[in-house]
Amino acid sequence: MSKDAETPDPHALRTELRSLVSGVDLIVLVLAVGVGVCGVFTTFADAAGDGSGGNFAFIAPGLYSGWCMLEMAWKRAASIGHVLLRLLTACFIAPAFVAIPIGVAQAIAVAFPGVRRTIEDAAVQNGGFHYWWSEGVVAQLFLVPLAGYMIGMCIPLGVVLIVVMPVLSIRAPQIAAWGSHLERVDGGARRWATAFVFVGLGATTLGIGLWLFGDGGSILEFPDGVADSLEALSYGAFSMEVLWPLGVVLVVAGVLSMICGCIPVIAARARA
Structure with missing residues (x-):
């Protein structure tokens, strides 16, 4: 390993965070947020929970964080430190980039009386129970982004064990x-x-x-x-x-x- 590769980069975290919101990663981020927000919108009238669209509000952060970890399988890495740094940012930072916008969009949506009335009417038609909003609007505003963030934290761990490290062990065994x-x-x-x-x-x-x-x-x-x-x-x-x-x-x-x-x-x- 070269001397340059062993020298710590004082701006490594800044560079890493910038890479999460640029290029293909930015496209995946926008798509994940869009999927998650659409998932939230499908829950308003789905009092019975028959549709699966609402699940996307929870798994969207994991889609983005999983992608951020997955790309390390083919991206050039000078040392295991680069892989570990990406694992940390994919687990703790990347999910927040999706979960927070979803939570904000959800809060803005339920601020409109028409949306809250849709939720109430759907619950009435389902015998007073709403699969997604039965805990109340305030609780749901915290539950969706928090649960999505926690799921998003777990996905990169599975990706690094199942895909990234096996690929690196073949492509760059000195790093693994x-x-x-x-x-x-x-x-x-x-x-x-x-x-x-x-x-x-x-x-x-x-x-x-x-x-x-x-x-x-x-x-x-x-x-x-x-x-x-x-x-x-x-x-x-x-x-x-x-x-x-x-x-x-x-x-x-x-x-x-x-x-x-x-x-x-x-x-x-x-x-x-």
Whole structure:
């Protein structure tokens, strides 16, 4: 690594924040805010909660923060510090760039009597209950941006584990391995060991997600789960439930991959 790459940039945070609101990132930001605001507008008359549009008000911050983290998979990074800085800004700052405008737009909208009357009329037609606004206007004004911000904080963590670090471990293994025991491994073995560790970590993380969100069972239920999933897919029925056996496979493959990657590290430490 060059001396220039190791020298800390005193303006790194300022440069990073500027990059979040320029170029393609700015386009994604505007689109995310637009999607989130449209999601808010769909909730006014949807007292039964039948539509899915309102969910976009909550996931829009995550769409933008996830994109900000995802682009590190192909952007040039001089060191792991650049990746960590982007992880921090993607988790804590990027979601606010979307959640705050959505909250402001929501507050402006409900300030109009006609909007509040639409919410009240929809609730009356639904037996006095409104799926989105039952907690009251004031509570909803805080709930939507806060929940969106919290979801937006979590998405980059999944992206960096499942996509960014596995890609970097192949494209730039010296960055992925920086500061870890993988640096003890010599030559070409370090490249494949780094790839095995981080690709395995990504597969395991994705597998756990599919396993949990797919409402999967235990390992003992795996054969029946595979049969049920194949039967459901043969009838064209697709849902997260049919993916949990795939999650099990990814977890097992990911753990085996990480073990293979750790073997050269253990050998290198034993020789030291």
